Amino acid sequence: MSTQLPPPPGMWPVLYAYFDASNQLDTRATRMQIDATLAAGAPAIVTLGLATEVNRLSDEEKRLMIDVCAAHIAGRVPLAVTISGDSVAAQAALAYHALERGASWLILQPPSKRGEPESFYYDFFAAVLERTGAQAGIQNAPEYLGVGLSPQALAQLAGERPGFRLLKGEGPAVTIRATIEHLHALGQTLSVFNGRGGQELIDNLRAGCDGLIVAPDAFDHQVAVHTAFVEGREQEAEARYAEVLPEIVFVMQSLETLTCYGKRIAAWRMGFDVAFDRGAQPTPFGIECARRFAQRLGPTSRAVRL
Numbered sequence: 001m002s003t004q005l006p007p008p009p010g011m012w013p014v015l016y017a018y019f020d021a022s023n024q025l026d027t028r029a030t031r032m033q034i035d036a037t038l039a040a041g042a043p044a045i046v047t048l049g050l051a052t053e054v055n056r057l058s059d060e061e062k063r064l065m066i067d068v069c070a071a072h073i074a075g076r077v078p079l080a081v082t083i084s085g086d087s088v089a090a091q092a093a094l095a096y097h098a099l100e101r102g103a104s105w106l107i108l109q110p111p112s113k114r115g116e117p118e119s120f121y122y123d124f125f126a127a128v129l130e131r132t133g134a135q136a137g138i139q140n141a142p143e144y145l146g147v148g149l150s151p152q153a154l155a156q157l158a159g160e161r162p163g164f165r166l167l168k169g170e171g172p173a174v175t176i177r178a179t180i181e182h183l184h185a186l187g188q189t190l191s192v193f194n195g196r197g198g199q200e201l202i203d204n205l206r207a208g209c210d211g212l213i214v215a216p217d218a219f220d221h222q223v224a225v226h227t228a229f230v231e232g233r234e235q236e237a238e239a240r241y242a243e244v245l246p247e248i249v250f251v252m253q254s255l256e257t258l259t260c261y262g263k264r265i266a267a268w269r270m271g272f273d274v275a276f277d278r279g280a281q282p283t284p285f286g287i288e289c290a291r292r293f294a295q296r297l298g299p300t301s302r303a304v305r306l
Helices: 027-039 059-073 088-100 118-132 151-160 173-185 201-206 216-230 234-251 255-270 284-297
Strands: 010-013 045-047 079-083 105-108 136-140 164-169 191-194 211-214
Touching (some): 010 045, 010 216, 027 255, 045 059, 059 079, 079 088, 088 105, 088 118, 105 164, 118 136, 151 164, 164 173, 173 201, 201 211, 216 234, 216 255, 234 255, 234 284, 255 284
Parallel strands (some): 010 211, 079 105, 105 136, 191 211
16 A cells, blocks of 8 residues: 555546447547646546446456556556445455555445445445555545435544545535535544536635546646636636636536546547447537537647557
8 A cells, every 4th residue: 555645635637438449448548638637737646436437337447447547657646546336345356456556545435225324334434444444535425426424424434444534525615615614623624625527616625625526628727727726816716717617517417428528528639539438429419519618628738658
């Protein structure tokens, strides 16, 4: 396991999963995303998140994605791996694979079973944390995943499992702020990252988030917003955010929209096209909209190391 260090603040990209014409993982596209986001200033990189279409990947493909990311990042920045699975054993097995490849952080998703009491999910997370002993976060995204832990449960878990130091939220800035305040009142301070594609980016930072975890389609622009804000150039940050917000709104209508059109915007900006979709198929009008946003955002860094 890597050295125990706090998660670096800032904008973390969560990579898309691209597939080639034969419906195999396109590892070249993975490497291109890594280099483009590193060139834009990513302080860490995330894989196997919701944008990675983890629910559409086999166990073998999940491990391949981890292997490709770890090998290409090669320690340049921390690698965070989202861990999914419906049993403690399944999550622990994937976590061990990630840790063996040098992952610095795990982000645990709840099991897919719904309708259970909060204690069920609490015990699940506690068991995975205990078994792996890793630096880890929890994806607390009730709006997207259907379940989540209360601030009281989060504080208790952080007290019982010292490795739990990061909270990955997926909610409005007002909700995130309330969660942070509750945690502080209960004597716990976690590193908090929101997602939702960068919606309310600046207000999330005002709310106390350490950063956001977003897909690569507008990543470089969102880094510029974040940088301007933390350096005290608030008016510039607001202006830059206003420029990129229409694209964020477009791709964040749903997860299907993100993985259909968001990944296309990212691909076109990096200079290639999407060869195969495992999820929603694009429409002509959707392609027209996505092309327009890609053109407005412009090309990403050409500094690609394959």
